[in-house]
Amino acid sequence: MALGIACALAALALCGSTPQLAAESGVTVHVVADGPTIVRETPRGRERLVVLLVANPGTRSLTDLTLRAQSGRRSILRGLLDVPPGGAHDTLWVPEPAPERLSARLQSGARALWRGDLSLPRPAVRVLIPRSPCVSVRALKPLMLRGANYYPRRQPWPGIWRAMDEAAFEAEFREMDALHINTIRTFTNLDVEAGLHTKDGAFTTLLLSRIHTLLAVAARHRVKVVLTVGAWGDPADLTFQRRYFRTCVEPFTYDGRLLAWDLINEPGGEQGPKATPELARWMTTMWEELRRLAPRHILTVGLCWQFDRLWELGVQPPLAQYHHYSGALAVQPAGKPPVRNNADDLQQIARQIGNRPLLIGEFGYSSRPDEKHADASEARQLAIVESVLAGAEEAVSRGVNLSGVCIWCAFHFVPDWMGAFEQGFGILRPDGTLKPAGVALRSAYERWRTRVRAPWEGPETPVRRDKAG
DSSP, rough: OOOHHHHHHHHHHHHHHEEEEOOTTOOOEEEEESOOEEEEEETEEEEEEHHHHHHHHSSBBSSSSEEEEEETTTTEEEOOBBOOOOEEEEEEEEEOOOEEEEEEEETTTTTEEEEEEEEOOSSSSSEEEOOOOOOOGGGOOTTTTEOOOOOOOOOOOTTEEEEEEHHHHHHHHHHHHHHTTTEEEEOOOOOTTTSSBBBTSOOOOOHHHHHHHHHHHHHHHTOOOEEEEEOOOOOOOOOHHHHHHHHHHHGGOEEEEEEEEEESSSSTTTGTTTTHHHHHHHHHHHHHHHHHOOTTTTEEBBBBOHHHHHHHHOOOSSSSSEEEOOOOBBBOOOOOOOOOBBHHHHHHEEEEEETTTEEEEEEEOOOOOOOTTTOSSHHHHHHHHHHHHHHHHHHHTTTOOOEEEEEEOOOOOOOOHHHHHHHTTTSSSSSOOOOOOHHHHHHHHHHHHHHHOGGGGOOOOOOOOTTOO
């Protein structure tokens, strides 16, 4: 992960930081000026994100780091993450309006490593991340979340962030509006190749601006977003992991357009979050990190199934979540031998987790067969979707605190993506027409919307009628 001293010093010259004092170690700090300027609204006012590069020419990691900076009359104290040999990126939040130059010093414990000025460039493009109330888990009601997992039909993973087409997003959200969707779940992924992350795991301001664009489109359509962070890179390198999480989550700390942060998608697969000691350590460490970074948001973990193993790690999300891909029936047929069914499964999970709010974060089936899934068809997809929706409604009628569901996925992807089977999970065809499963989902979501509206949707608009109507 070494960034290279020569590169760091070259960037230092470009950005205009002036080292006034450097320890014998040769450590330096400078501002990285690439990309849009990110500004967030906070209870204290607006703050600008300043991206730093700490160059470490030594052979050991720098630890116990504190950066002290002076912005006008306000002192800023920022704990930095460990910096491996070569260097690493980190961030600083500066009150707006920000000065052109900050006086700063970097310490390791009580030992001074560097002192100098940090030059803040004039923003060419400014992106304002708004502050708005975050939804409390207490506000969730049964069948409130009418959701879909979202990738654009022509920009699936990892393309969702590689090419930001706001007009295409708007068009697709209008299609989801017609299905009564009020929640989407989507994902981050490490993408150094496209310049969206640095090699040490930091989010670039370009990527942050693109996440903001998606959130803005969602907000215009009264849709909340669940954003999955995930474990990328080496899970044993916890400094890398913390840098990935810090630079992803902090800009949106006060942003209520986000409904929830999803720690990780399907940790350990079928073996669960204790599949390896490294994964178990990652789960416990990064869960606490996410709780610290996002105290205002709902938190969740997208499990395959294994709530017992997650609970044993001490990770107990306020919004429990699992992904449902079984072929179970909706309910137990009357007068028939016992069979596995979705309503009973949900009751069992509710007992296991103390009936806290629960989300089926993924469910569905492909309409396109391949050599491993010969039964895939629009008819089979419809049967699976109807079974999950009917089981969910039955479970809620029995008192299960099921907050909602998210279909995998809203859109049938084009062109071919990860093979025919993966391409065909969408319930909206490429031409915009609904598959039978989409018709069933729309009907269920319309019923649920009549039953309970999410607070971010606002009241139902009354229908105007003339005297004859």
